[in-house]
Amino acid sequence: xxxxxxxxxxxxxxxxxxxxxxxxxxxxxxxxxxxxxxxxxxxxxxxxxxxxxxxxxxxxxxxxxxxxxxxxxxxxxxxxxxxxxxxxxxxxxxxxxxxxxxxxxxxxxxxxxxxxxxxxxxxxxxxxxxxxxxxxxxxxxxxxxxxxxxxxxxxxxxxxxxxxxxxxxxxxxxxxxxxxxxxxxxxxxxxxxxxxxxxxxxxxxxxxxxxxxxxxxxxxxxxxxxxxxxxxxxxxxxxxxxxxxxxxxxxxxxxxxxxxxxxxxxxxxxxxxxxxxxxxxxxxxxxxxxxxxxxxxxxxxxxxxxxxxxxxxxxxxxxxxxxxxxx
Amino acid sequence: xxxxxxxxxxxxxxxxxxxxxxxxxxxxxxxxxxxxxxxxxxxxxxxxxxxxxxxxxxxxxxxxxxxxxxxxxxxxxxxxxxxxxxxxxxxxxxxxxxxxxxxxxxxxxxxxxxxxxxxxxxxxxxxxxxxxxxxxxxxxxxxxxxxxxxxxxxxxxxxxxxxxxxxxxxxxxxxxxxxxxxxxxxxxxxxxxxxxxxxxxxxxxxxxxxxxxxxxxxxxxxxxxxxxxxxxxxxxxxxxxxxxxxxxxxxxxxxxxxxxxxxxxxxxxxxxxxxxxxxxxxxxxxxxxxxxxxxxxxxxxxxxxxxxxxxxxxxxxxxxxx
Numbered sequence: 001x002x003x004x005x006x007x008x009x010x011x012x013x014x015x016x017x018x019x020x021x022x023x024x025x026x027x028x029x030x031x032x033x034x035x036x037x038x039x040x041x042x043x044x045x046x047x048x049x050x051x052x053x054x055x056x057x058x059x060x061x062x063x064x065x066x067x068x069x070x071x072x073x074x075x076x077x078x079x080x081x082x083x084x085x086x087x088x089x090x091x092x093x094x095x096x097x098x099x100x101x102x103x104x105x106x107x108x109x110x111x112x113x114x115x116x117x118x119x120x121x122x123x124x125x126x127x128x129x130x131x132x133x134x135x136x137x138x139x140x141x142x143x144x145x146x147x148x149x150x151x152x153x154x155x156x157x158x159x160x161x162x163x164x165x166x167x168x169x170x171x172x173x174x175x176x177x178x179x180x181x182x183x184x185x186x187x188x189x190x191x192x193x194x195x196x197x198x199x200x201x202x203x204x205x206x207x208x209x210x211x212x213x214x215x216x217x218x219x220x221x222x223x224x225x226x227x228x229x230x231x232x233x234x235x236x237x238x239x240x241x242x243x244x245x246x247x248x249x250x251x252x253x254x255x256x257x258x259x260x261x262x263x264x265x266x267x268x269x270x271x272x273x274x275x276x277x278x279x280x281x282x283x284x285x286x287x288x289x290x291x292x293x294x295x296x297x298x299x300x301x302x303x304x305x306x307x308x309x310x311x312x313x314x315x316x317x318x319x320x321x322x323x324x325x326x327x
Numbered sequence: 328x329x330x331x332x333x334x335x336x337x338x339x340x341x342x343x344x345x346x347x348x349x350x351x352x353x354x355x356x357x358x359x360x361x362x363x364x365x366x367x368x369x370x371x372x373x374x375x376x377x378x379x380x381x382x383x384x385x386x387x388x389x390x391x392x393x394x395x396x397x398x399x400x401x402x403x404x405x406x407x408x409x410x411x412x413x414x415x416x417x418x419x420x421x422x423x424x425x426x427x428x429x430x431x432x433x434x435x436x437x438x439x440x441x442x443x444x445x446x447x448x449x450x451x452x453x454x455x456x457x458x459x460x461x462x463x464x465x466x467x468x469x470x471x472x473x474x475x476x477x478x479x480x481x482x483x484x485x486x487x488x489x490x491x492x493x494x495x496x497x498x499x500x501x502x503x504x505x506x507x508x509x510x511x512x513x514x515x516x517x518x519x520x521x522x523x524x525x526x527x528x529x530x531x532x533x534x535x536x537x538x539x540x541x542x543x544x545x546x547x548x549x550x551x552x553x554x555x556x557x558x559x560x561x562x563x564x565x566x567x568x569x570x571x572x573x574x575x576x577x578x579x580x581x582x583x584x585x586x587x588x589x590x591x592x593x594x595x596x597x598x599x600x601x602x603x604x605x606x607x608x609x610x611x612x613x614x615x616x617x618x619x620x621x622x623x624x625x626x627x628x629x630x631x632x633x634x635x636x637x638x639x640x641x642x643x644x645x646x647x648x649x
């Protein structure tokens with residue numbers, strides 16, 4: 001299968017300099033935050049790629065870059081063969097592109113307009129993209145969409161505050177599906193939910209994927225959730241992908257010390273009383289990343305070249321890994 | 328180690344009077360914690376686990392109130408103490424760790440000042456001794472260069488380091504019990520492991536009992552000795568951790584365990600509990616779980632089950648009625 005979404009050496013730098021006057025008076029240099037550096041990957045049609053990593057590793061920035069909420073500083077993103085830079089322009093092809101790519105956000109309390117009825121929220125993409133114009137047809141479609149996410153047409157008359165967190169997240173999914181997208185970007189869709197509700201949402205997402213042939217980019221910090229839902233996994237650390245490959249390979253036989261560390265840090269339900277191997281250190285400041293491999297100050301396998309040369313992402317044992325010690 | 332419990336909660340009810348009637352947020356919860364024991368309390372949002380913790384430290388926010396029941400600390404009732412006396416117990420005998428380390432520290436004071444203030448309030452010692460003790464505490468919780476960092480403000484610490492400071496604060500006056508309310512929820516998984524290991528080690532060293540409130544079964548699995556599963560303001564099941572996890576007796580616990588994705592047992596679909604926890608104003612008659620339960624029968628809809636012996640745990644479920 002060919003790639004549906006392609007990222008080619010995508011980087012994003014944010015200008016986090018102090019205000020101009022402070023820079024002049026206090027002689028502060030401008031400072032830049034490299035949120036995403038040289039990220040490349042493909043997502044095939046109908047598969048789920050998950051990105052995992054700790055807070056601040058750039059996984060949400062990647063999501064926002066793909067959906068077009070940020071423009072990459074360097075590199076190119078294509079979805080279904082079309083350059084995502086189109087999204088900033090007007091015209092038919094950019095509209096079509098926007099329709100194809102939809103996003104589900106983390107916080108179901110913040111992502112729904114509290115003053116709108118659920119039916120209007122779900123109908124908004126249909127009206128914006130002029131997919132249907134006749135009101136009766138829109139109502140029918142909204143009812144159908146609410147049905148997909150196990151809500152009833154009557155729920156459309158209510159306001160978001162009348163729903164629980166899990167139901168709201170299902171409304172977000174219905175809204176995302178309203179424009180008949182092919183590609184959904186899910187940024188921590190279940191992090192704000194309780195486990196039993198999380199199970200409902202994950203099951204629903206899997207069912208919808210099978211029925212509609214959707215492609216997912218799934219962002220999460222929860223490795224068990226990622227293991228459950230994804231086909232392939234990319235592990236990010238400080239703006240870079242350190243390991244990416246098939247779920248079974250990456251989780252079953254991790255090659256990068258950081259992947260191994262994340263896996264070891266998961267509390268194990270099976271082994272009650274067993275202490276986890278806590279990892280020394282914390283994520284370094286992204287404004288001043290360590291030289292060489294960004295993981296070297298925390299790495300148990302650190303040796304000679306690690307704090308001098310940055311390891312490249314290379315093919316190794318059925319996956320790509322960026323580590324001097326592994327290869 | 329004596330077997331008399333450090334902390335006992337007896338049939339506690341917490342209510343919120345509202346214009347539309349009284350809401351029962353916690354409805355008859357009882358448990359006890361032995362010296363040095365870690366009791367995990369799990370449940371979904373709104374199950375009443377945090378409120379129970381808040382009631383124990385006497386920090387229920389009005390209009391919430393303890394309507395009935397008793398809380399005993401080493402056999403003495405503490406739920407009816409006047410404010411000033413409760414103030415002396417809080418911190419000295421019951422420590423607290425909250426979810427968000429940034430809001431539980433005062434941003435305007437240095438970490439050292441907050442620690443010495445706590446120490447001086449509860450222990451008789453000079454300012455110099457208190458400072459030395461504060462530095463020792465920071466070293467104990469694994470803050471490097473504690474002597475310099477004691478001069479720093481909370482914003483100069485990372486999330487994990489801040490939570491270490493909060494733990495140091497909780498331990499400052501050597502309390503007998505610590506109420507830890509979601510202490511690792513705001514932290515990344517690698518930092519979470521550090522904090523849990525630290526909390527476990529310190530409590531073992533100091534012989535402190537812990538009530539660990541969390542929604543994360545994994546954290547409970549590796550930290551707690553016993554676990555209480557809460558649902559809609561009641562304890563659904565309580566027992567030794569390994570029993571509750573491997574051999575749950577209450578249908579809710581079974582569903583909860585099945586809905587956690589795991590690595591080795593790969594399922595195409597997760598077991599899901601349909602529906603959601605009832606709202607406080609519409610808790611069903613009988614067993615609160617009955618509308619979502621797969622094994623429901625007539626008695627569940629009318630009579631409310633008490634905790635019944637079920638294997639090695641106790642479960643509030645009519646399936647175990649003999």
